[in-house]
Amino acid sequence: DFLAPCTAVCSGPRIVAHSLTRKFAGFSARETMDNDGPSILAPPDARAKAILDGFKIDWMNMSDGNTGQVLWQDDDWGDLLVQRDIHIPARILHCRVVSREFQFSSVEMLQSLRLEQRIFFQGSCMEEWNFHFGFVIPNSTNTWQQTIEAADESKMMPASLLNGNVVIETSFYDDDQLVCKMLLRVFYDQ
Numbered sequence: 630d631f632l633a634p635c636t637a638v639c640s641g642p643r644i645v646a647h648s649l650t651r652k653f654a655g656f657s658a659r660e661t662m663d664n665d666g667p668s669i670l671a672p673p674d675a676r677a678k679a680i681l682d683g684f685k686i687d688w689m690n691m692s693d694g695n696t697g698q699v700l701w702q703d704d705d706w707g708d709l710l711v712q713r714d715i716h717i718p719a720r721i722l723h724c725r726v727v728s729r730e731f732q733f734s735s736v737e738m739l740q741s742l743r744l745e746q747r748i749f750f751q752g753s754c755m756e757e758w759n760f761h762f763g764f765v766i767p768n769s770t771n772t773w774q775q776t777i778e779a780a781d782e783s784k785m786m787p788a789s790l791l792n793g794n795v796v797i798e799t800s801f802y803d804d805d806q807l808v809c810k811m812l813l814r815v816f817y818d819q
Contacts, residue, residue, distance in 0.1 A: 667749045667798040669710055670810035677808045681709065683736025684801070684808070687770070691717065694726025694776050709801075712812040719788035719817040722779075730774040739765035741804040749796040750786075788817035 672678035686706035692699045701717045721727060735742075742762040747754050762773055779785065795815040801808040 665754070666752055667747065667754075667796045667812050668810060669712060669812055670800075670807070671710055672809055673807055677803075677806060680735075680737045680739065680803060680806075680808045681801075684709075685734045687732040687734060689729070689731035691721060692728045692730070693721075693724045694728040694778075695724070697728075700724075709809055709811045712814060714814045714816060716816045716818045719792075719819050722785055722788055722791075722817065723782065725779055727777045727779070728774060729777065730772060732770060732772045734770045735765050736768055737765075738767040739803045741802075743802045743804075745800040745802065747798045747800075749798065750791070751794050752796075788819070791815070792817045 672681045686709070688702065688704045689706070690699050690702035700721050701715075703715065706713075742765050744758075744760045744762075746758045746760070748756040748758070760773075760775055762771075765771060793814060793816050797813045797815065798810055799813070800810045
């Protein structure tokens with residue numbers, strides 16, 4: 630198993646708990662054998678460009694979901710169309726529950742903000758996660774939290790193997806309208 634199957638819980642306007650094996654309106658996760666490599670994609674049309682031009686990630690953090698201790702935070706997101714390297718403490722892989730929270734601002738109204746994330750290990754897609762936030766008020770600032778529950782530690786790959794070999798491709802959508810894709814390469818610091 631790659632990072633091991635997990636369960637994620639999204640918090641936003643409509644929050645419910647979800648499981649890995651079932652698909653709900655707010656979240657679904659599944660393993661996939663899709664081998665299209667990760668890519669950055671600029672807005673494909675004028676509406677998507679307007680959304681991206683007015684969309685900003687203000688900050689993001691990850692914390693131990695059981696204790697609330699923040700293990701990583703980044704306040705400098707800038708251009709979403711540039712691949713970023715992020716350095717996360719390796720001890721996050723030992724957390725049974727990880728909470729990811731981020732604040733974003735949007736000038737444009739979004740009918741149904743959602744994210745599709747594909748997790749790549751050495752170029753092969755191993756997991757796909759889908760998160761649904763919902764309606765975004767124009768000229769608003771919002772906070773969105775997801776909680777990810779890890780599988781048994783015995784099923785996890787070691788940080789030394791994952792380090793620099795994991796790329797997270799995040800696709801931002803307004804309902805079915807693709808806004809952009811961004812890439813994060815993950816390094817696990819000892």
